[in-house]
Amino acid sequence: MYKWSLKQFDFKSVSRLTTGNQIPEFLAKLLVIRGIDTPDKVERFFNGTMEDLHDPFLMKGMEAAVTRIVEALDRKEKIIIYGDYDVDGISAIVILKQFLTEAGGDVTYTLPNRFKDGYGVKVDKLIEERKQFPFRLLITVDCGIKAVEEVNALTEMGVDVIITDHHEPDKELPDKAVAILNPKVPGSGFEHEPLAGVGVVFKLVQALSQRTSLTETLDFALKIVSIGTVADLVPLLSENRILVKEGLKAIQKTSTRGLEAMLESCNIDRESIASVDISYKIAPRINALGRLGDATNAIEMFTTNTETDAREYAKYMNRKNAERQRLEKTLESMVMNQIEQEDMENTRFLLLSGTDWHKGVIGIVASKVQKKHYRPVGIVSIEDDMAFGSIRSIEGINIIDVLENFESLLSSYGGHQQAAGITLKRDNLQALKEGVNEYLFQHFPEELFTPKIEIDCEVEFSLIDDVFYEQLKKVEPFGIGNPQPVFMVKDVIIETEPELINGRHIKFEASDGLHRFEVIGYNKVHLDERIQKFESADLVFSVEKVKWNRRMYFQLNLVDLRRR
Structure with a gap:
């Protein structure tokens, strides 16, 4: 059983937002709960744009990093990018490789194999890479902040290293690196920004674009940074919120061949893509490659200019994701058997x-x-x-x-x-x-x-309409730090017997006598015994607008239920 916890908020702050600002009370409560408690903060939260991003050169190490990369481009030096095998690392590789390629760079990338290499910078792997591609500059993405010995070894071999990362540093830093870009390093200038690894790389590309006049490449980078940021579960506040919000808008307007193939394979409508699509459809497919060994196909998909190749890469990802699901189901069954003991x-x-x-x-x-x-x-x-x-x-x-x-x-x-x-x-x-x-x-x-369900606010069914939903959408994109709002309604009637869907989900209808809604409980089959037709209950849910058979309607996604 879950403990229900109704979030507390400051009434004065709510009143301050509703008075003269055309903000309905429920929305003001959602904002105040999220720390958006003044008109100025509301303005930045709702209307923040790319112009509101901080100057990338405020990040410690940025000047040195940009200077060395521009030098490498001018000298036609070989550059290698080394990244992690998750969505964050893959997205970061894609952004940086695409930018450096368009800047005329002689650039390649590599990433560790989860099973052969493990996580982090592997010198042996880089030595082998250098035999085929004698690079002078190594740029790490989403890793490297703890690679003190590795950076020392590479430096002795005549390789300059730039570290870009967002993980927690140890007391000892890889100081022999030409530059370290990491918001979590003391004195970074970005301690207040919980950027993902791909977010740090976006700041680097943002800075490089100012020095090289390749500003058009930022549109591509913006699309990819939104995917990596959502997938890495960093708070979607401040710069992260802007990057994801603007990135999703950019995807909705135009797409690349790789992105188009990815969206098509996931059955995502490009014009209505949301953060939830990244979390539950795109990210698992990309991560499946790294989980099963080799994630390079994802990088090739996002950077290819060929529609046929992009679709083949996307199909391959779907196959690998299906394989991952089978492996996961098998392991889950074995684990559950152990838990019984x-x-x-x-x-x-x-x-x-x-x-x-x-x-x-x-x-x-x-x-x-x-x-x-x-x-x-x-x-x-x-x-x-x-x-x-x-x-x-x-x-x-x-x-x-x-x-x-x-x-x-x-x-x-x-x-x-x-x-x-x-x-x-x-x-x-x-x-x-x-x-x-x-x-x-x-x-x-x-x-x-004891598991706890955090409830944003109590509502009435009469409140849920098109105006309510349009106001609710202003809070998007949802994610860590800005979760999808969860509402509670009390004393409504269960109008239908619960219907079992695919053995895991339940569906029924509920009303307050005047307003009736379809309720779906995804993976909530365990609640079936609590649901009795014509009985009253309290519901906890989120609100979604769905389209089915050319009909648009509101669906309540059930979180929990209590009979009265």
């Missing part, structure tokens, strides 16, 4: 393991189990005497801080508050499981392990 009342940390579980999908399955059982979850693949795992935590528990107490059991670990990767000896698995479980019992209160 667990003493859940005395378990606050689930650590589940198996021999040769597919490392490309353990993170997704860990997320699913975490959401279902609401506690930190680790899924581990055992290979010989070593174990490789992915952990997903819950709100209020910084899993990295927890793991610091068990460093002696771990060969390596890293990540951020809610997600971590671990490597350890197989023999240490049980000790880690018991140790973390005991630590969570000792240091965290029981109520933290």
Whole structure:
């Protein structure tokens, strides 16, 4: 059972926004809850444009980075881009490669294989690349901030390195790099901007365009940065909000061959694309390539000029995504069987393991189990005497801080508050499981392990109409830091028996006597027993406008339900 929590807001701030600003009360509440509590902030939130982006040269290291890249372009030096294999890293490679190519650069890229190389800068891989492509300048994207030894080694080989990253730095930085671009580095000048890795690269391209007069390439970069930013789950506020909002607008107007093929393969209408399409359709397909080994096809798709090639790359991505889904379903079944053997009342940390579980999908399955059982979850693949795992935590528990107490059991670990990767000896698995479980019992209160639904505000069915929806759309794009608004309505009547869809979803109709809506509960089949025709209930939901058989209507996407 979920705990329902109605978000609190400052009434004076709501009143300040509604008075003389033509902002309805429900919208004012949504804005104030999100920290948009003055008319000036509202103006920036609703109407921020590219002109409101900060000068990229305010970022520490930008001048040095741009100077070295322009020098490499002028001298016709070979440049290699090294990125991560997720959507953020792939998007960053695409943007930078496209810009440098159009600037006349002799440029290529490489990225690690999840299984052969692992995450981060790999010197051995770059040495092999250099035999075929003798580069003088290496630019990392979405990685490299912790690559102190690697940068030292590359520098000794005569390679200049520029680091672009957004991950948390260690105390020691790769200071032998020509430049470090990372908002999280102290004194970066961008500490207030939670940019994704692709966002940092966009700032670099923005700066380069000012020096090279290649401003037309920013339109392409803007489209791609919106995809990487949404996919990397960074807060969609401030610059990130502008980049995503303007990027989606750019995609709606015109597209590239690669983007068009991607949208077509995902059944996305280009003219109405939204952040949710990136989260649930585009990002999983791109990520599937990296999860299963080689993500280069995504880069080639976005940069090709050939329609036939673009479609083939998109079809290949669809096939890989289907393969990823099959692997995920198989692993999820094995994990759920293990959970049945667990003493859940005395378990606050689930650590589940198996021999040769597919490392490309353990993170997704860990997320699913975490959401279902609401506690930190680790899924581990055992290979010989070593174990490789992915952990997903819950709100209020910084899993990295927890793991610091068990460093002696771990060969390596890293990540951020809610997600971590671990490597350890197989023999240490049980000790880690018991140790973390005991630590969570000792240091965290029981109520933290009760899942909570955050409700933005209470509404009446009579409020939900075209005017309401147009106001609601002003808050888009939705994502981390600006989630899709969740509403509550009390004491409505269940008008129909719940209909089961595909064995996982439920559908019914509800009304207040005058206004009637279709309610869909995606993956909410467990709520079926709570829904009785002609009984009254309280609903928690989000609002969507859907088109079906040439008819437009409002659909309430069910979050939870309580019988009265």
